[in-house]
Amino acid sequence: MTGDHGLARPLADIGRTAPGTxxxxxxxxxxxxxxxxxxxxxxxxxxxxxxxxxxxxxxxRACRVSGIPVAARGGGTSRAGDAVGC
Structure with missing residues (x-):
């Protein structure tokens, strides 16, 4: 994956530990x-x-190991930017 922004390892981990994601x-x-x-x-x-x-x-879990920040998203209805990590 070219230009993966450091995602190759966590994406591989997710594919291995959560097939079908x-x-x-x-x-x-x-x-x-x-x-x-x-x-x-x-x-x-x-x-x-x-x-x-x-x-x-x-x-x-995969992102934590790689030091990548995570923002959980629900319905995207927040009016304070919570769904996008603000």
């Missing part, structure tokens, strides 16, 4: 999730879409 990278995939109901817009490097309750812990 969809990962979105690139502006086309992450752009729609860059804002919430607030006026803040924060680009993200990747999104994880776990498919089971067990798989939910894999992305934050």
């Amino acid at each position: 969809r990962i979105g990278t690139g502006a086309g995939r992450t752009g729609p999730h860059a804002d919430d109901a607030s006026t803040y817009r924060v680009a993200t490097r990747a999104l994880a879409f776990p498919r089971s309750a067990e798989a939910v812990s894999a992305p934050p």
